[in-house]
Amino acid sequence: MTASGTNHEYILNAATNSVVRYFYTIGNNSGGATDTAWVQFTLTAPTTPPPTGGVARVYQHCSYGGTAVGLAAGNYTLAQLQALGVRNDDISSVQVNSGYEIVLYQNDNFGGTAVTKSANDDCLVNDNFNDAASSIIVRATTSVPPGTPGTANGTHKRLKIINGCGDPMWVQWLTAPGINFSGPNRHRLASLGSSIEYDIPDKGLPSMRFWPGFGCDANGHNCRVGASGGPANLGFTCPAGGCAPPIDSKFEASFGCIPGVTDAQCVQNPSAPGTPLGRGDWWNNSFVDGYTTPMKVIVKGHCPVGPQPAPVFGPGGPPGGIIDCSTIRISDCPTNENLSTDGRYPALANVNLIATNPLTGAQAGCYSPAAKLTYRQWPSTTPVYNPADPQAQMYTCPTPPISPEQCMAGPADRTKYRNMVHSHCDTYAYAYDDGVGLSSCPAATNLVYEVTFYCPR
Structure with a gap:
């Protein structure tokens, strides 16, 4: 029995068609009591009430x-x-x-x-x-066609990058040492709505990063925005004043090995040498380092929401298949961020996170707290530290010594930058911001990611 005020609730466990008889004994203030008349009813099978909405x-x-x-x-x-x-x-x-x-x-x-x-x-x-x-x-739970089986030497156009700006945009990519990818780099998209589709190997492609450049020369170098560079063997160069800090808005992905390709034919997992890539795509549009442009990712194909079972694993895809950071602006970037590590370093209690190009004097992006404290590419009035230095480590969260749990409970999760980014979209704002940043989808030949980068503003 539960009681609240004058209301009492009784729960009876009995078979259907059982007969229940009861009466109450009611006491009074004089010590006497009165019995009520008997009440009788028969238990019937429960009925399903009308739906209250939703699926x-x-x-x-x-x-x-x-x-x-x-x-x-x-x-x-x-x-x-x-x-x-x-x-x-x-x-x-x-x-x-x-x-x-x-x-x-x-x-x-x-x-x-x-x-x-x-x-x-x-x-x-x-x-x-x-x-x-x-x-x-x-x-x-409606079944979705899985797409054609993959083949060991096959590729499918599984990534489409779109120019969401009226100005020319150069698409740049970078991968980890030892990973082979032959897609066009520093590819020019001339106008609003123009795009490029990348052929992704069915056997998997780990550790890819794609980001936009704006205001570049004819060869995609010396960009006003996005000139963060890369290895010379991939054709990267730096402007005369040096490369920009790598605070670019970006799409990062490890494309999984598609069913139809055997484990022995899958690309090896660089994070676990000797084992093949898994059967899931892991991806994010990370703002861990900062951002330079608004962006949006749309998943086209089967990418269930919620934790995924083996062999895909991971947190699953975003609700509705979209992560939309198209409303974020450089003007949203905090100009008085408190990076004092809860008061331990008061000289860092009022930091401007806006990135200014020293050659043009123009605003070129927004540093994340971790990037502001550790990147040395452009001059800054804020001291610069190594990631493991005590002034920076609660924002950069190197593990060890900072555990994921310490990072998520620390000042990195309470910055104005983190709150501002999350107010626009669900994406990474610091190293262990996994609850909103990371997605995983079953790798399939008919699963496509459409990534749109907008004008820097």
Whole structure:
């Protein structure tokens, strides 16, 4: 029994058609008592109430009783559920529309034990998951064509980069030592809407970075924005005044090995020598170092939201298949950032993060806190440190000595820069900002990433 004020709730567990008889004994202030008349009723099978909206519904009690909340497809942390009126550890039954499934997680942020339901369940007691959910994913289960199988020597156009600016834009790329990629570098996109499609090997392509250059010469060098350079063997040069700090807006990806290609034929994983690349694409549009232009990523193809099982792994794709950072501007960049490490270094309590090109005097981007404290390419009135120096390490978070947990609980997660970036889009703002920055999708021949870079402004 539960009681609140004059309301009392009794829960009876009994078979359908059981007869229940009861009466109350009511006391009075004089010490006497009075019995009420007998009341009798017969238990009937529970009925499903009308839907409350959404493609899935969660109920406070078994048999679809109590508070009911409808959920659209998407990811729901505990804070998001509570904002909708769902209390922590307070779900006992669920309903799910055909073509969808609901995944209930024991912990916030999709952690701990999980239970998946693709049909109505009138009582989660049978799953040992009654009043146990703290976060939820609702997603479509409709099968998606997997695309044609990959081949060991095959390629598919799986990355499209678009000029979202009316000015000419040069697409630049960089990869890790030992990785072979023959796509055009410093490729000129002349006008608004022009694009280039890159052929990605079916056997995988790890450690790629793509970023835009603006105001470049005819060969894509000496750019006003985006001249952060790279190795000479890839054709990179620096302007007369030196390369820019690598604070570019960027798309980073390790493209997975596509089914149809055997493990023995997959490219080796540079992060785990001797093992093949996995079957998932891992990607982000990182602002860990800073940003120079607005950008947007659209995933076209099958990329489920939420944690992915083997062999894909990872956090899954973004809701709606889009990460949209197209509204961010250099004018949003903090000019009085507190980088004092919670007061330990007061000389760093008021730092301007705007990057100014020393050759043109024009604003050319926004440093992240970590980049501002460690990049030496352009002159700065702020002292510059090594990433492991005590003045910088709580923003750069080198591991070791700073653990991921220390970083996420430290000042890097409380900066104006981080809050500003997250107000525009869900992407990395510091090294361990994984909760919003990283995505993974099943590698497939028909999965395409469309990345648009806009004018620097």
